[in-house]
Amino acid sequence: MSDVKILLTEKEMPEKWYNIMADMPNLPKPPLHPATKQPVGPEDLSAIFPMELIKQEVTQERWIEIPDEVREIYRLWRPSPLCRARRLEKALDTPAKIYYKYEGASPAGSHKLNTAVPQAYFNKQEGINRLTTETGAGQWGVALSQACNFFGMECKVYMVKVSYDQKPYRRSMMQIYGSTVVASPSDETEAGRKVLAADPESPGSLGIAISEAVEVAAQRDDTNYALGSVLNHVMLHQTVIGLEAKEQMAKAGDYPDIVIACCGGGSNFSGMAFPFVYDKLVQGAKVRLIAAEPSSCPTLTRGQFAYDFGDVAGLTPLLYMYTLGSEFMPPSIHSGGLRYHGDSPLVSQLLHDGIIEATSLDQTSIFKGAILFARCEGVVPAPESSHAIQCAINEALAAKEAGEARTILFNLSGHGLLDLPSYDKYMAGKMEDYPLPEEILSSALKNLPKI
């Protein structure tokens, strides 16, 4: 019996993050100030971000040292395991070898903690004792709550009201770690009060919650804001995933033909794929890199490559990225973490330049894959991560069709233990797909800001 799990010791954990901006043939266009439409400078960001993260946002140094204090916390769950999914291979009767990296064993239950910890740390280093953020379903809010708790910082989370009411489990976790969780819109901020005045019953949205969190951070000197995806420094921190996976594949005496991860704002995909993009760009490795997204929110596969706002209200800098338009309201699919109109500028640029690929999957197909995976490998996956699973299954079946023993690696970014009602709905045959109609897409894209 050869091993199911390929493990690294804590001493083998990466000491540096990989910064893909050192190696991209074309860098993304710079973010623009929402009012002046001029490139944003460090001084524009310093009201809500610490200088070290602002530097990471723009630097082209290839390797960025991971501070000891961050590695010390990482060691609670890292290096994360890489597993060979032999039982899934057998169920698919495929000649493909399927490996997955498992990020769900982090105490936050997902990969989000990889960036929450350094974000809290670099803020703390610069005298900040309090962070604000927004959260939808709660994965990011849980991760930032844990990270702040580890460094003795306060954390205030604006949680979209409909999730606050309907998804109490992740709210409980944030409170266990000592965070204050507020239903958004709240009457604590001007942005929130404005929304409530217009509609006291507003269910809230990520866009509103971002506005509340940013408003509070901008007003108080001891308070900054933290974002769980999209920005370059977030992508950077997540590269620990792929760096470990490369070492583990080497230990297994293997190298992937195909690397897959789900993609919403891009942090999970970047984390797994960027270290392999390095192999492809710098060392000429032949490896396909696939971002898997929902067909109901097909940013990379059907969006436009253009400047757009990160939020609904148009308060954030304009980012050059694939976008469905900041007014696009994604349907209520169960993969809350992938319901975002835009995407990381780094991921977008790589896709535009043909270095990575993207594919989209229907909600019912990803739950089918999720249940097959759970029955074969044990772990109940998060709906978001199940996009990567179903994509890997499709590739394994394609390998079977071609009669080729391809090696497939995907990132299982989180467990689905707090998403079980979605599984109930699927098993009861009550889940629907929401393919995006062309007319809704073109109408949302009509209103992209003019630059």
Place this chain on the structure above:
Amino acid sequence: MSDVKILLTEKEMPEKWYNIMADMPNLPKPPLHPATKQPVGPEDLSAIFPMELIKQEVTQERWIEIPDEVREIYRLWRPSPLCRARRLEKALDTPAKIYYKYEGASPAGSHKLNTAVPQAYFNKQEGINRLTTETGAGQWGVALSQACNFFGMECKVYMVKVSYDQKPYRRSMMQIYGSTVVASPSDETEAGRKVLAADPESPGSLGIAISEAVEVAAQRDDTNYALGSVLNHVMLHQTVIGLEAKEQMAKAGDYPDIVIACCGGGSNFSGMAFPFVYDKLVQGAKVRLIAAEPSSCPTLTRGQFAYDFGDVAGLTPLLYMYTLGSEFMPPSIHSGGLRYHGDSPLVSQLLHDGIIEATSLDQTSIFKGAILFARCEGVVPAPESSHAIQCAINEALAAKEAGEARTILFNLSGHGLLDLPSYDKYMAGKMEDYPLPEEILSSALKNLPKI
């Protein structure tokens, strides 16, 4: 930085379970037939258990080989990690070293899978394609569902109705793994129909659910019954925990002065402690072994050592064990897995002979310990496991008081991600303690069966 996690490779996983009956100074008295009051023979059990498990129930061989097929499944999550809780040590400002073994990383979320897998396997080997069982909150039902799924067997779970309605998350998990889950009392069995005739609104109980599961197993040749605790073969299978922990402590260059685990029916405590009891009995090791139980259901600390039924209806064999009386109805504490009137006869005998110790803890104290642990170490623990945590905290503080650098090892038997509403209740200050009044205890003990 020395390692937080002490890992074993899959090749270092134990190849044999440890059978404590080889080394006990006094074996437990034999189980008696509920009708004849004569010792139960293999033929009495063969209607619902496979012969191999019946053999394991009585053998005095010290080492029992773990079949390759079982080890192959164990490898999905075993060997489980042993961690040094440095951040907890620091928070307690104690000279004690605190280690914990983490069983919550199993795909079932608890140690229960360690016995579910071999139970399914040995049944399958003897031509059984279907298992029935009962479950309360659902930990055991989830584990057996996974195990049956791994071996392509059907699984039918009678889930106590009040939990079926109020705790849908673990029911969803059982269904994901392909089990049929029925609210008990059901109209599918004579036992269930009888209860429903008397009270159509009955919320059910473990005792009723056991009767239903056993009735179905006894009637059908292709169907057996599986139990998740109390019996000797269950304790045997769980010893992988302690055997691994001993190897890991040796790798850390350490040996525990104190070993702690929570105790309901005894499987989690046995799994961790029995391999250390071997050291104590056979090799003269000086190690304290502490079973931690709820003060509201204080079987080991306040029960009577006597023959009693395993269920409420008096259908199971009589076991010689510590008991609060089979009529005792434990209050609705949040540690559903520890709400049992009796205990493993093996654990009971060791306690009676002074080889192990027991202690009881209040519900509010264990949640206090759980939150401290989560904030220090990240993992949100199950309420059951939190009895071991709080006991370890108490021992670490006692070591501080004594100024001694004692080494403490406890078993973190499961995560609490599906128990978050209990945390909400605690954090809202609405949780009560239920110390057991003397008059209720003595009244429950009055009706022990006369042998």
